[in-house]
Amino acid sequence: MLKILAVCGNGQGSSIVLRLGLEPVLSELGLGDASVECTAIGQAQGMMAFVDLIVVAAHLANLVEPPKNKPVIYVNNLVDKKEVKEKVVAALEKYYPELLKK
Amino acid sequence: MRDLRDMLTEKTVKLNTTASDWKEAVRMGGRMLVDVKACKPEYVDAMVRFAEELGPYIVIGKGLALPHARPEEGVLETCFSLVTLSEPIEFGNEYNDPVYVIFCMAARDKDEHIEALRQIANLCGDEFYFEKIKSATTLKEIQDLLEKAGDLK
Numbered sequence: 094m095l096k097i098l099a100v101c102g103n104g105q106g107s108s109i110v111l112r113l114g115l116e117p118v119l120s121e122l123g124l125g126d127a128s129v130e131c132t133a134i135g136q137a138q139g140m141m142a143f144v145d146l147i148v149v150a151a152h153l154a155n156l157v158e159p160p161k162n163k164p165v166i167y168v169n170n171l172v173d174k175k176e177v178k179e180k181v182v183a184a185l186e187k188y189y190p191e192l193l194k195k
Numbered sequence: 196m197r198d199l200r201d202m203l204t205e206k207t208v209k210l211n212t213t214a215s216d217w218k219e220a221v222r223m224g225g226r227m228l229v230d231v232k233a234c235k236p237e238y239v240d241a242m243v244r245f246a247e248e249l250g251p252y253i254v255i256g257k258g259l260a261l262p263h264a265r266p267e268e269g270v271l272e273t274c275f276s277l278v279t280l281s282e283p284i285e286f287g288n289e290y291n292d293p294v295y296v297i298f299c300m301a302a303r304d305k306d307e308h309i310e311a312l313r314q315i316a317n318l319c320g321d322e323f324y325f326e327k328i329k330s331a332t333t334l335k336e337i338q339d340l341l342e343k344a345g346d347l348k
Contacts, residue, residue, distance in 0.1 A: 102249045105302050106263045109309060110255055110316050134249070152252035152288060169290040172256035172320035 095119075095127035095192060098144040100157060104133035107150045107171055114177040115148065122182070124192060146184060164188040196310035197273055200341050206231050207276040208334050217251075217286045217294070218243050220278055221262045224299030227276040234301040238269030242299065246286075254288035258329070259319045263300035273307040275300055275315075277337065279329060295329045318344040 097115065101107035108131035119127045132140060134156055141147055142160050149157055151167040159165045164187070166180045185193055207227045214220035225239030241264035246253045254260045276299045283293035298315055302308035318324045324340055331337050 102245060102252060103263070103265050105265070105305070105308075106261050106300060106312070107252065107255050109312050110261070113309075113313050113316050114320075150252050150255070151290065152250050152254075156249070170256045172259065172316045174320055 095124055095146065095189070096144040097127055097129045097146045097148060098137065098140055099129055099131045100134055100137040100147065100149045100153065101131070102134055102153070104131050104136070108132065110171045111148050111150070111168065111177070114171065114174055115181065118174070118178045118181050121178075122185070122193065145189065146181075148181075197307055199275060199311040199314040200338055202273075202275050202311065203277055203334070203337060203341070204231075205334060207274065208337060209277070210279045210334075210337070211281045211332050212278060213280060213282050214278075214284060217246070217260075217284050220280065220284055220294070220297055221246065221260075221299065224262065224276045224278045224297050227278075228274055228299055228301050231274060233270070233272045233274030235269035235271065238264055238301060241265070241268035251286040251288035251292075254286045254291040254294055256319055257291050258283065258293065258295040258325065259291070260286060260294045260297045261300055261315070262297065263302065266303055270301045270303050273301060273303045273311075275308070275311055279331065296325070314341060314344055 099108040099111040112129040115129050147165045151169045154167050164184045228234045229236050242262040245264045253262045278297040280295050283295045285292045286294050
């Protein structure tokens with residue numbers, strides 16, 4: 094099961110918007126069982142090593158230091174389902190192509 | 196979970212207005228939340244401080260800002276307010292500026308506000324509906340748009 098971490102300033106706003114955008118995309122890709130956890134930037138650092146994919150609002154990019162080789166998506170427009178989908182699909186194709194095979 | 200339609204009233208919506216800068220716009224939305232006793236005045240300061248500290252990441256979509264702070268910074272009740280600007284304002288977010296639509300959020304816990312966020316994301320993520328929100332001049336128009344947004348996916 095794919096574990097995704099959505100990161101925002103306090104884990105209450107933008108990261109939840111990200112999660113709401115991710116869920117339909119994941120279902121569409123046949124990954125409806127993936128988990129999306131929302132967290133504040135302060136807590137994110139310790140959690141990033143334990144997830145498969147990290148999704149961050151682009152504006153916070155310089156405040157997070159993801160582990161090397163961990164896929165990270167930076168989203169500019171959090172309510173743009175097209176942008177979210179394109180970036181998720183690109184990351185999955187690169188890092189977890191086996192998940193997209195059906 | 197609370198429906199956005201119940202939270203947006205004459206007291207929490209200000210349409211087609213102007214503000215001199217982003218802080219004034221955020222405070223305008225915040226003050227309405229204070230007036231309906233959804234938060235303490237210090238929560239409004241926290242929303243501004245938060246955006247200053249973390250940068251203009253509260254601009255979550257093109258032309259759309261979602262100012263908020265932590266529940267423990269003075270939220271009394273989950274509520275949202277809406278400010279729309281006839282003259283857009285730069286928040287300093289190079290990708291999503293300028294901002295026309297500001298939803299200030301006071302969330303009491305981790306769940307109560309999620310349905311409202313879904314409504315905002317669905318409506319504002321749709322270019323057609325977002326344009327309608329930007330140009331709306333009455334609360335009724337906003338309520339009608341929210342009604343339709345229920346069917347958006």
